Amino acid sequence: MENRRETPDDLIDQPEAAALRALGLYFDLRPGEESRYDERGLRLAREDMAHHVKRLVQAELAGEDAALRDYLSWLKVLFRGLSISDDQVADSLRCAARAAAESLREPAASDVLGLGDRAADLYARLDAEAGRYGGPGPAPGTTVHAYVRTLVDGRRDLARKVVDAELDRGVSVRDLYLDLFQPAQREIGRLWHTREISVAQEHFATAATQYLMSELYPRLVSQSRPNGRVLVAAAAQGELHEIGIRMVADFFQAEGWDTRYFGANLPADSLLSEVDRLKPDLVAVSATVPENVRWISRFVESLRSRGPRRPVVLVGGLPFLVSEGLWRQVGADATGSDCREAVDVGTRLAAEREGRGGRDRP
Numbered sequence: 001m002e003n004r005r006e007t008p009d010d011l012i013d014q015p016e017a018a019a020l021r022a023l024g025l026y027f028d029l030r031p032g033e034e035s036r037y038d039e040r041g042l043r044l045a046r047e048d049m050a051h052h053v054k055r056l057v058q059a060e061l062a063g064e065d066a067a068l069r070d071y072l073s074w075l076k077v078l079f080r081g082l083s084i085s086d087d088q089v090a091d092s093l094r095c096a097a098r099a100a101a102e103s104l105r106e107p108a109a110s111d112v113l114g115l116g117d118r119a120a121d122l123y124a125r126l127d128a129e130a131g132r133y134g135g136p137g138p139a140p141g142t143t144v145h146a147y148v149r150t151l152v153d154g155r156r157d158l159a160r161k162v163v164d165a166e167l168d169r170g171v172s173v174r175d176l177y178l179d180l181f182q183p184a185q186r187e188i189g190r191l192w193h194t195r196e197i198s199v200a201q202e203h204f205a206t207a208a209t210q211y212l213m214s215e216l217y218p219r220l221v222s223q224s225r226p227n228g229r230v231l232v233a234a235a236a237q238g239e240l241h242e243i244g245i246r247m248v249a250d251f252f253q254a255e256g257w258d259t260r261y262f263g264a265n266l267p268a269d270s271l272l273s274e275v276d277r278l279k280p281d282l283v284a285v286s287a288t289v290p291e292n293v294r295w296i297s298r299f300v301e302s303l304r305s306r307g308p309r310r311p312v313v314l315v316g317g318l319p320f321l322v323s324e325g326l327w328r329q330v331g332a333d334a335t336g337s338d339c340r341e342a343v344d345v346g347t348r349l350a351a352e353r354e355g356r357g358g359r360d361r362p
């Protein structure tokens with residue numbers, strides 16, 4: 001068919017036409033529903049369809065079930081408590097898959113079509129509470145709970161007091177990163193997801209945590225002894241989540257690495273140029289949004305084409321936590337589930353590389 005021209009990448013970048021087609025298919029399948037939508041409702045339905053299209057196509061690219069399951073359990077929590085039945089969601093997934101398949105070439109078209117039916121069946125059987133995004137959140141009385149409350153209430157001064165009390169009882173900055181800021185950010189995400197807090201409250205919490213991390217940074221690196229190794233750390237192209245990779249960079253710096261941290265959304269070409277210029281021992285790249293993993297794959301491919309004296313590559317972030325083997329699939333040398341593991345594995349791989357004859361330095 002001559003209109004089947006799009007690659008999976010094109011469709012992920014521009015899902016709008018397929019989303020519109022999917023919504024048409026959905027209203028054909030469920031006559032009578034369209035009249036219940038006002039203009040805003042239709043816009044939201046199109047956005048939901050575009051999201052389905054992107055995630056189904058990305059799951060097809062990933063080629064395993066974990067990414068699909070994760071998306072469905074995320075949807076299950078999102079729609080919990082709303083008047084949208086499992087049946088409606090299942091039909092919208094099928095229609096999104098059909099519309100996506102219509103604009104893809106084979107074999108991707110058949111694969112995505114098959115994913116639609118699998119997603120619809122799986123969705124009905126999933127338990128919202130059981131997945132990564134459900135659950136009750138931190139228990140009242142815990143430090144994480146207290147810290148999150150201060151942020152939700154817009155009280156950075158009180159958040160600071162929670163942090164100071166932890167420091168006074170001897171908690172290290174590393175442990176604050178891992179046992180307070182990380183779970184608190186995930187809880188903030190859960191509260192946003194379940195509509196218990198607004199986007200503005202999430203932004204406030206994130207900004208306050210970043211502010212506190214900056215304040216603690218001198219303490220974190222105060223004992224650090226330079227070890228001569230260089231790290232380049234960045235969030236993938238398109239990726240706005242930056243706290244995880246910032247924590248990774250800070251932990252490396254605390255271990256004596258000379259760390260260049262580039263923050264969010266670094267275009268893949270700029271990352272490559274910096275790697276060529278700085279000749280680091282290790283590159284750490286992070287993604288949270290599944291679609292951004294594509295940029296990491298391309299970056300690693302370009303890096304590998306530079307030969308065996310390229311730096312070690314670590315990848316991490318949510319999609320790599322969800323799909324165990326994804327780091328291998330993108331061609332990286334390893335992953336780590338958190339900033340502590342990142343430093344352990346990165347240090348080991350850099351030492352192995354040095355043992356085998358070192359790195360390409362001017």
Ligand code: B12
Pocket residue numbers: 070074133181182185186187188189190193202206238239240241242243244245247248283284285286287288289290314315316317318321335336337338339340341342
């Ligand atoms: C803050 C936040 C945002 C902020 C980010 C601002 C900023 N300056 O960082 C903003 C508002 C921009 C945002 C936007 C979006 N977000 Co958001 N966000 C979050 C939130 C609440 C916290 C993220 C965070 O700081 N986590 C804490 C860090 C410490 O954890 P981490 O990233 O996992 O990092 C650790 C490990 O993964 C690992 N690691 C990370 N990187 C690396 C790299 C290497 C090399 C290694 C080895 C290890 C490693 O080590 C880290 C430290 O221990 C999360 C909730 C959550 N569960 O994380 C949602 C969350 C990630 N967001 C979500 C969504 C849906 C979005 C949006 C799509 C929403 C929208 N419709 O616009 C957009 C996407 C934007 C984009 N293109 O990137 C979903 C993702 C669900 C999914 N599976 O896709 C989440 C899970 C919320 C939820 N429960 O629904 N978000």
